[in-house]
Amino acid sequence: MLKELRHSQFHPPIQQRYEAVKMSLRLGDTAPDFTQESSEGTLNFYEFLGDSWGILFSHPADYTPVCTTELGYTAKLKQEFEKRGVKAIALSVDDVESHKGWINDINETQNTSVNFPIIADQDRKVSTLYDFIHPNASETLTVRSLVIIDPNKKVRLIITYPASTGRNFHEILRVVDSLQLTDNYKVATPANWQEGEDVVIVPSLQDEAELKQRFPKGYTAVKPYLRLTPQPNRD
Numbered sequence: 429m430l431k432e433l434r435h436s437q438f439h440p441p442i443q444q445r446y447e448a449v450k451m452s453l454r455l456g457d458t459a460p461d462f463t464q465e466s467s468e469g470t471l472n473f474y475e476f477l478g479d480s481w482g483i484l485f486s487h488p489a490d491y492t493p494v495c496t497t498e499l500g501y502t503a504k505l506k507q508e509f510e511k512r513g514v515k516a517i518a519l520s521v522d523d524v525e526s527h528k529g530w531i532n533d534i535n536e537t538q539n540t541s542v543n544f545p546i547i548a549d550q551d552r553k554v555s556t557l558y559d560f561i562h563p564n565a566s567e568t569l570t571v572r573s574l575v576i577i578d579p580n581k582k583v584r585l586i587i588t589y590p591a592s593t594g595r596n597f598h599e600i601l602r603v604v605d606s607l608q609l610t611d612n613y614k615v616a617t618p619a620n621w622q623e624g625e626d627v628v629i630v631p632s633l634q635d636e637a638e639l640k641q642r643f644p645k646g647y648t649a650v651k652p653y654l655r656l657t658p659q660p661n662r663d
Contacts, residue, residue: 452559453557453558453559453575453583453586454583454586455583455584455585455586456582456583457582457583458581458582458583459473459482459484459558459575459577459581459582459583460473460557460558461473461474461581462553462554462557464547464548464549464553464554465524465547465548465550466517466524466527466545466546466547466548467524467527467528467531467542467545467546467548468545471517471545471547473517474581476515476517476545477515477577477579477581478515479579480513480514480515480579481512481513481514481515481576481577481578481579481604481608482514482515482516482517482575482576482577483509483514483515483516483517483574483575483576483577483600483604484517484518484519484558484574484575484577485498485502485516485517485518485519485572485573485574485575485595486518486519486520486555486558486560486570486571486572486573486574487499487518487519487520487570487572488520488570488571488572488591489520489521489522490520490522490526490527490529490530491526491530491533494572494591494592494593494594495520495572496530496533496534496537496538497538497594498594498595498597499518499534499538499542499546500534500535500537500538500539500540500542501538501597502516502518502544502597503534503538503540503541503542503543503544504538504540505597505601506543508601512601512604512605512608513579514604515544516544517544517545517546517547518544518545518546518547519546519547519549519554519555519560519570520546520547520548520549520570521549521550521552521555521570522548522550523548523550524548526548527546527548531546549570555570558573558575559573560573562588571588571589571591572588572589572590572591572593572595573586573587573588573589574586574587574588574589574595574600576600576603576604576607578607578611584607585603585607602621602622602623605623606621609627609659609661612661613627613642613660613661614629614630614632614633614642615627615628615629615630615657615659615660616628616630618656623659624659624662625659626656626657626658626659627656627657627658627659627660628654628655628656628657629643629647629655629656629657631653642660643657643660645657645658645660
C-alpha cells in the first residue's frame with residue numbers, strides 16, 4: 429500500500445504527465461479561439477472564420493524582405509482562396525501601427541492591395557497558443573509557420589519554414605484542394621498530385637458493389653492496395 433502511494437505521489441498517470449508537457453498544436457486538435465488586435469481592428473478568430481476554411485500564418489517581423497513578398501503574393505491569391513472558401517490571416521508580434529505602415533510598402537512594392545487582416549500579437553498570446561515561437565530559433569520572434577483550419581475548427585496542416593525560405597503558396601492551395609476532395613470521397617491524393625489528376629482509393633474500401641457505386645469510371649489496380657481512379661468530382 430505504501431509502495432503504491434509513493435508511486436502515485438511521485439509518478440502521476442501517463443496521460444497526466446503527457447498533458448503537463450504537451451505544448452505544441454497537433455493535427456486533429458481544435459484550433460484555439462482568440463480575440464486580438466489587428467490591422468483591421470479588434471478581431472475574434474472564430475467569428476472571422478465563420479464557416480470558412482482558414483489559413484493562419486505567422487511571419488518573423490514587419491518590414492522584412494521575404495515576408496513582404498509572401499504577404500503580397502497572398503493578396504494576389506484572393507480569388508483562388510475565395511473559390512475554395514478559404515480566409516487568410518497573418519500574424520507577427522509587431523503592433524498595429526507597424527502593420528499599417530508595412531501594408532503600404534507591400535502594396536507599393538508588390539503591386540497589390542493587402543486584403544486580409546494581420547494580427548498584432550504584441551503580448552504573444554496567439555503565438556503561444558499556436559506554438560509560433562520556437563526558442564531555439566528566436567525567443568521573441570515568431571517563426572514562419574502556417575496552419576490550415578477546416579470549418580469544424582480542426583487543425584488539418586501545420587508547416588514551418590526556415591526564416592530564409594519563403595512559403596510555396598501553390599503547395600498550400602494544393603493541400604486545400606486535397607483536403608476538400610478527400611473529406612468528401614473515399615480517396616487520397618498521391619505524390620505531387622494536382623487538381624484533375626488521378627487519385628488513390630483508400631485501402632479500407634473493399635466491397636466491389638460500393639466501389640462501382642462510388643467510382644463509376646472504374647479504377648486501375650496497380651497492386652491490391654494501390655488502386656487509381658479518375659478524380660471523382662470531375663466530369
